[in-house]
Amino acid sequence: MTERHVVSWIAAVLIFAGPLQATADEIDDQLQTIATCGPGGQGSAAAKQAALELVDSGIEILPRLLEAMDTDNILAANWYRTIYEQVTRRELKKTSPQFPLQSLRDFVQDAQHQGRSRRLVLGLLDRLDPKFRDRFIATQIADAEFRNDAITTLLKQGDEFQEAGKTDSAARVYETAFRAARESGLIQTTAAKLKAIGREVSIIDHMGLVIDWHVLGPFDAPGKSGFDTVFPPEETVDLQASYAGQNGRKISWKRFRTTDKMGSVNLVTAIAPVEEAVGYAYTEILSPCEQDVQLRCGADDNLSVWVNGEKVFARRQWLNGTRLDRFTAPVHLKSGQNTVLVKICQGPQHKNPAVGNNWSMQLRFCDKDGASVGTHSALPEISEKNVE
Template sequence: MTGRCVVSWIAAVLIFAGPLQAKADEIDDHLQIIAACGPGGQGSAAAKQAAQELINSGMEVLPQLLEAMDTDNILAANWYRTIYEQVTRRELKKTSPQFPLHSLRDYVQDAGHQGRSRRLVLGLLDRLDPNFRDRFVATQIADAEFRNDAITALLKQGDEFQQAEKFAAAARVYETAFRAARESGLIQTTAAKLKAVGREVSIIDHMGLVIDWHVLGPFDAPGKSGFDTVFPPEETVDLQATYPGQNGRDISWKRFRTTDKLGNVNLVTAIAPVEEAVGYAYTEIFSPRDQDVQLRCGADDNLSVWVNGKKVFARRQWLNGTRLDRFTAAVHLESGKNTVLVKICQGPQHKNPAVGNNWSMQLRFCDKDGASIGTRSALPQDSEANAE
């Protein structure tokens, strides 16, 4: 290519690049206007106008729009979704719609994008490339957004093996699904399927549930005073001590190991059926290494948690019920033994006497995805421990 040709080629590129860049900048400006909207109608009029400009622009907004959809601003996200739906719907009505299929597939497969946006694009691909979903989902067992879809697909495959009496193959598929499962329903389902083909697994170990405790109570706590009242175990845990409890009765620590499949400790059984009281649960767990983990817990009525003597969680909330993983807190575990103390309050009887006065707790340690981090009980074995 001669020098004159090179100059001419560069000039031609610049002629086309200028308007394209200007258009991209214009799109970005409109997206930024929408990104600035907030509660109380802040920026809503400007956002509405910017959204209409983007809708009118057409498919060229799609690449920048998809990137903008990775936002925690719910109001902006709703505007972006509206633009996306109108632009794509209009394109789909065309005789020969033109979509950047490769870019759309890449977007869905990129776990760095928000899950709701990836699912939105996957829904579009269902129309444009119907075979993509099955191929994609089958590979996403480690993807937090599509993990459950992948596990469901594995369970279907395992069921087909089982129906064909290929039990070893079914067991291998079910085991893969079980190891990947993080949601309690799927964990229980895969464990049951494994049991049906002769393989036993531990849901407790898989989820990092704490089931072995020393329990103490009830301390008297009139009304809802228990949360703020400091009782002796919060100052020193002495498993040999005896204390004055509710109704003048002496109370002392006793061992209790729950047999609930999801680690729920029924304190009505473990301690006593009470009202306006406080109970404590204490345990020791072994961690294979120093690690930063998640404490996930729940209680009826409310609870406070100390790990290695440091209060790491407290929530004043009455009549809330125990639900798996209701609360989460970041916790550091030391290599070796770690102590865990839990305070569980019990409030007055519900205004409706037909409503039972439940009293319970549940606690586990796991990683950010909900998987076991290798902890186990460090309490001495006690074959005489009470159990539900």
Template sequence: MRVKSFLPEGPGALIRSLPGKSLVFLSALWFISIQGAQATEPPLRNLLEDFKGGNPQSQALARQRLPSLGLRVVPDMLQLLSGKDEKLSKAACDIILQLINDVSAPGREKDRKKLADQLVPLIAPDRSEKDKVAGLRLLERLVPPGYDVAPIAGLLADNNLREKARTALQRINTGEARNALRSAVASADPLFQVALLNSLGEMKDAEGLEIIIRLAVVGTPEVQAAAIRALSWTGDPSYLALARSVRQNATGESRFDSFDATLRLLEAMTARGGNWEAVVREYGELLKTSSGPSWQAVISALGQIGDERHVDLILGSLDPGDPQGFHIGLHALSQLRGAAATHRMVSLFPQAATPTKIALLPILAAKNDESTLPHLVAAARSADPAFRKAGLEGLGVSGQPSAIPVLEEFARSGNDEEKKLALRGLLTVGQACSAHGVRNEASRAMNTLYQLAQDDSQRREALKGMASNPSPESLDSILAAAQVESLRDVVFPALQALAGTLVAAGQGDKAMVVYKKILEITPGAQDLAAAAAGLQKLDPSLNVAEMVGFVTQWWVVGPFPLGEDKSGWDQALIGEPNVDLAATYPSGDKQAAWKRVQGSADIGKVDLLKEVADCQACLCYAYTEIEVSEEADAVLCLGVDDGEKVWFNSSLVLDNFTQGALVLDRDKIPVHLKKGINTLLLKVYQNAMPWEFCVRILSPEGVPVSFTQKKP
């Protein structure tokens, strides 16, 4: 197998490079491998027999294996292709097509030419029309550049096959194919001249331009139109005059063809660039003489490349009685770019017919130009319901800040349909103002939307908008939203953004209200930390931690070694769960005593590296007492770096030996608070890096529990 794998890459060179004995051995091995391969490959004769008459399974296998035998199967396939059995003929054609695909791969140019030589006889003069059609179908996929296409070109004179021959040459599209089509033009009848010119145009035949230009001058009207179409791919503005002349000479069906050819030339000129004025001018001329589909094509093109000079033409030609043309004209107006085109539409709007005005309102609105607002406002306040609806919708689409007061008016006092449209418009305008950095107007739109919203989906969008564009004026709306449970996930960002804005505006008292509201509705840890930090900046004397249920007064003692196999974790190093705050305990070569500490003012965090020791693989204890006036169920919420054991009222309620950073409220333990004093003891493990913890006490509903602690 190894010999077989490298022989195709150059067996002769490889063999010649080997010493004599190796050469003999390798030659023998090569012979054996070839014989083995031949022994496993069914002979061509057997495969052909199966292919022609075997059972379906054998026939299918033969169909799969025959192409692998290469070009030596072609003679037999050609015989079957020409036979009377249509099923076999088709199957043989499919195999040849597969061979064509194989030899068309790079590096197989010789095989490609050889296969073409084998197929050309199919189109010989003495072959049947069926064979010729099949041959053209195969050759158009195969003929390589530089190949003689004369046999195919010869069929251009056959009235029954000339269209198939032309199509084949067009698909071959080599220099030889283009020359064959070009040479046939002069002697062809006008009908076939049109077809030949279409092919030369599709093939972008630069060498045939002189012939094509001559036919545009001397050909029949149909030929002249086809010649302009064949020239159109060039995008050459020098052909415009010739195209104009052909249109003037056109008769009957050639009028549409000549018009279409000019449009193609103009499209190519547009794509080529540099001739905008000439293109626009010619479109204007075409518009004067066009109608129906031709007019629609010109209008569409002007919408793409026109300017304010074409507004009058397009607007003046709109006919509501022609729905398709009316729609195309409106679309063209919507496509016109530039403020000048918009201003021209605005100036012509009053003279338009009523149906046209209603249809123009959304187009004007979408221009996002303030000059359109007077028409939109006037329409919204019209007595005509259709105008009012179009005007209100347009005000929203406009995205203009000036639309907000009118939308607010209808959102408050309009009928049900108008309120819906106005609220939707406020959302759209608010989002547009936000996107363009017009923050105050965006906030106003979103604030009004919240106040007048008809459902929670609108309120949620309004809160998102107020979070992105916080303003002191939205204070009441956001505080009201904070009371709605279903809006909590979107109200937190709005509250935080508003608090920052109030601080920046020098309204610290209002910012304090907002921060306290954040704490009151028990946010997640991240929101809690942000609110606590904000409150601390406003009033450093505040103990925010106690406001939201954090335990801040502690006694700590340590450090103690973790020991091998964390033996210290399960040892009662201080006699736990009992606690004697007056006792001392061995800690290395010292005695460790209880130390009174206070947690941070934001989240009650105790830094054990600072308060106990800077150590690794060590332990310490933390103890506190809390007093409540009534018994109640509660939840201990702990954040610890790294692991902890917890005793509540002397009962072990958590054993969590782990490693990891402090995460607020990571561990939650249901407990029952008894009336009076309750005790809490922690055993805290330190691996490395930070060593800290914080604890807060919440009700099962997540509300901070009211409790007291003795101050140090």
């Protein structure tokens, strides 16, 4: 049963069931009863009874109900949301609804609460206090849940300044939006608006994308064997060394700096168009301090990543496709120099000959919100014969 069906079923139960009274002293116990329900019907009868009584209690349960909605229990969350909808709908039908407006505002403004519940309450406030949304959203560029809404509002403000010929004011607003942006679409949109008025910003630096690499390959890896096969770079990275590659071809490390605005490395260009092969990318980065960060990466077909010699990520997945931030892993960076080795496997030709064999990777280091952690390239030099 889908979540939508569960919610509909709960709503039907509450609408057609007879009223049951719950005293104020029982509210917390009833909320806790719902909190213990689980898969396979566990606690469902007791949860139904508690929900019926809570619905009949009235608007006074709202503050405690909202607190209970901060749960990872999907079944309990469905019960709570349906109770919320029934209670608020009934109150709105009254001639003089009595909602705890300040409690609702406080709930929406508290980033510790779940985003889904905060948006639900904001929708209610749109009816009760129509001016609240604009005042609230305009201040939320640091709030993970409402950041994109705030940035969209800033962009509209910047556009108005630009249309009025106030270029400096537009630039200040766009720059504020750019610094706050974490979602790739908004980052690119904001950067484009700044570029249009002569202000250049670096998407690469803002997102912590790694674009400078030494690449090596292809090694032969028939039958999707590359993921499990240990090739020389996994034992020692020697940027001056040469190896026997696919079809007996001599291969060596060569420098490659991607020009893709989102940091994607096209390995067909950087190494070669191949099938059933393995390539490596190596770099070194400087971290401004010792810090715990997120590695976010993706590749076509699959990849493994070592940071400072420790394997921090590996995913065996073929016909994968490179997508921004597809995978995330926690990584500890040392203050100063850190080494990064990436292994990227390429599978056989797609069963449809018309589909090209893409081979690519994308990698960045950021904080939990997706912002740069201040790393930058410290790519070591190799002999000129290997540089391309």
